[in-house]
Amino acid sequence: MLLSRHQVMARRERDAQRLERSAYLLLSRIDTQGPMSIGQLAEAFGLDTSTVNRQTAALLRCGLAERVADPEGGMARKLRITDEGGRRLAADREVNRSCLARVVADWSADEVRELENVLVRLNRSAEALEGRHWPRSEDTEREHEGR
CATH class of the missing domain: 1.10.10.10 (Winged helix-like DNA-binding domain superfamily/Winged helix DNA-binding domain)
Structure with a gap:
């Protein structure tokens, strides 16, 4: 909040x-x-x-x-x-x-990365429960790499 x-x-x-x-x-x-x-x-x-x-x-x-x-x-x-x-x-x-x-100005780079990782996990878990995936730029990049 x-x-x-x-x-x-x-x-x-x-x-x-x-x-x-x-x-x-x-x-x-x-x-x-x-x-x-x-x-x-x-x-x-x-x-x-x-x-x-x-x-x-x-x-x-x-x-x-x-x-x-x-x-x-x-x-x-x-x-x-x-x-x-x-x-x-x-x-x-x-x-x-x-x-x-x-x-997060006074956070270390490791702390910021940890927050990013946890927020990604939180978002993906919420999306899974909701059944609605939010497309991300990294998904598109992976899709193009697989072709």
Whole structure:
């Protein structure tokens, strides 16, 4: 709870360019996985499609995402991050990283690595219980190495 609170406080420090939490999560998922339909996003987050529809409508209005034809030829339109959405997502990630870096500033490199390892394990355990895997860049890298 404290880590989450720290992130909320970091959001208050910033300007109006910071993303809302739902925008950050949706853009992060699309950034990691590639263009996704509203149905795919709803399934990925375990949310009702009407909820995701409202959230994605806000992304579209703000120019953070755009609708595109399914790159794989499917019928559903998909959402893709715009250049502006990518820029703002990257900026938010950097603010989050710098805030977390302040929290662990007096930790040793080994302690930071240990925290990273435990958080990865915690996330993967939660995903396993939920039955929803969050794709990661290292998964994509492994996939390409296996080809």
